[in-house]
Amino acid sequence: MPEQDRLETVVALTKRRGFIFPAAELYGGFRSAYDFGPLGVLLLRKIRDEWWRFMVRERPEVVGLEASILTPRAIWEASGHLEHFADPLVDCRSCKERWRADQIDGVCPRCGSRDLTPVRAFNLMFRTQVGPVEGEGAEAYLRPETAQGMFVDAAGVARAMRLRPPFGIAQIGKSFRNEITPGNFVFRTREFEQMEMEFFVHPDAADKAHDFWIEERMRWYDALGLTGAWLRLREHDRDELSHYASRTVDIEFRFPWGYGELEGIANRTDFDLRAHARAAREDLSFLDPETNERFYPYTIEPAGGVTRAAMAFLLAAFDVDEVNGEQRTVLRLSPRLAPYTAAVLPLARKPELTSLARRVFDELATIVDVDYDETQSIGRRYRRQDEIGTPWCVTVDFESLDDAAVTIRDRDTLQQERVAISDVATKIAERLEAAPRARARALTFHQR
Numbered sequence: 001m002p003e004q005d006r007l008e009t010v011v012a013l014t015k016r017r018g019f020i021f022p023a024a025e026l027y028g029g030f031r032s033a034y035d036f037g038p039l040g041v042l043l044l045r046k047i048r049d050e051w052w053r054f055m056v057r058e059r060p061e062v063v064g065l066e067a068s069i070l071t072p073r074a075i076w077e078a079s080g081h082l083e084h085f086a087d088p089l090v091d092c093r094s095c096k097e098r099w100r101a102d103q104i105d106g107v108c109p110r111c112g113s114r115d116l117t118p119v120r121a122f123n124l125m126f127r128t129q130v131g132p133v134e135g136e137g138a139e140a141y142l143r144p145e146t147a148q149g150m151f152v153d154a155a156g157v158a159r160a161m162r163l164r165p166p167f168g169i170a171q172i173g174k175s176f177r178n179e180i181t182p183g184n185f186v187f188r189t190r191e192f193e194q195m196e197m198e199f200f201v202h203p204d205a206a207d208k209a210h211d212f213w214i215e216e217r218m219r220w221y222d223a224l225g226l227t228g229a230w231l232r233l234r235e236h237d238r239d240e241l242s243h244y245a246s247r248t249v250d251i252e253f254r255f256p257w258g259y260g261e262l263e264g265i266a267n268r269t270d271f272d273l274r275a276h277a278r279a280a281r282e283d284l285s286f287l288d289p290e291t292n293e294r295f296y297p298y299t300i301e302p303a304g305g306v307t308r309a310a311m312a313f314l315l316a317a318f319d320v321d322e323v324n325g326e327q328r329t330v331l332r333l334s335p336r337l338a339p340y341t342a343a344v345l346p347l348a349r350k351p352e353l354t355s356l357a358r359r360v361f362d363e364l365a366t367i368v369d370v371d372y373d374e375t376q377s378i379g380r381r382y383r384r385q386d387e388i389g390t391p392w393c394v395t396v397d398f399e400s401l402d403d404a405a406v407t408i409r410d411r412d413t414l415q416q417e418r419v420a421i422s423d424v425a426t427k428i429a430e431r432l433e434a435a436p437r438a439r440a441r442a443l444t445f446h447q448r
């Protein structure tokens, strides 16, 4: 399938099947904003859970944080975002469209005019005000990255949790950027969700820590299905580095329009901690108990997008094959990410079958997300589950009434296994546990 068709087909599928809807469609839509429907919610939740397990739960040196989205001006003044977090903007004088100057070649892509305004810096942060009184103290911003919460709270977190470098603070949450040209579905939106970790390490160990996190993050995506040519690493050129970074390596995904950033892994040096220390007049350095040296740690930051990752997983999972001479659409999502781990399907809508099926549903629902469907032919129900990526369908048939067993059908191999109802939850749990995932590696470098 041509790449552009893949994108359109996947976008249509996600809308039809309740993953992602254009926002405010009832009112004609709201440009480049999206609502995540019932299946999208489950997918996002699984991405977050897998990230959290790998980045936080399996690492004694990493802890979590949920910082405020509404933030005072002082934070962004210190972090350099007020000054630097801007894109170059031009207006087309003919058709009035606005563009990012670095994405066009001196010609308006819409009307072809070369009559463009001079380039000016457009700050991407959303500004608002808190409270009923206008004025400087009321000025607030929606955070454009979750990261600053970790820097501002670093000393407090370290004290409370008795941590010393190397340690990490992780956060998943919404961020907001007034992007000039949002687009390509949920690839670039103005409201999106990030999963970021700030890893504080002695400056002497920063390069090793950077390489370590690049490998860790690649292993995470690979195990969840983004294998082989779906991903590549790309080193930032000097002139594209963010104002805070000394080196950044992007994990890029092969989107239908070419490779694009999925996650950035940056060495932010001691830029942020020192900036906040200066601005807030606080000592945010750490003590090395062995040398008695006070030092500002460097920060290695793996920063990914939850919503952008959802799009990548959906694109990579989309497949069309043939079953019994008929085309079927199938999402080959990792069982760890599939919205529903299992679906319970009574063969017919007869009370004796549906009541037994409901019992099977109740059993499975204690361990995983389960769908229940009793409408239309069993063949059509299998297709519907394939299309949303459900790895295992559990069919309750008339024999089940006699042998107290059900059939588990596998989405990919199409093989069917008969199992006792009393074992079905254990069997599904075992299959899920057997699905690949990356385990956190212990730190492979020393402090210095």
Ligand code: GAP
Binding pocket: 144, 145, 146, 147, 177, 179, 186, 187, 188, 189, 190, 191, 192, 193, 194, 196, 261, 262, 263, 264, 301, 303, 304, 305, 306, 307, 308, 309
């Ligand atoms: N704290 C560093 C930071 O925010 P970034 O490369 O600007 O770095 C990290 O963002 C990740 O957040 C990106 O790799 C991408 O996955 C996601 N992201 C950034 N801007 C986005 C947008 N407008 N829409 C969707 N996802 C976005």
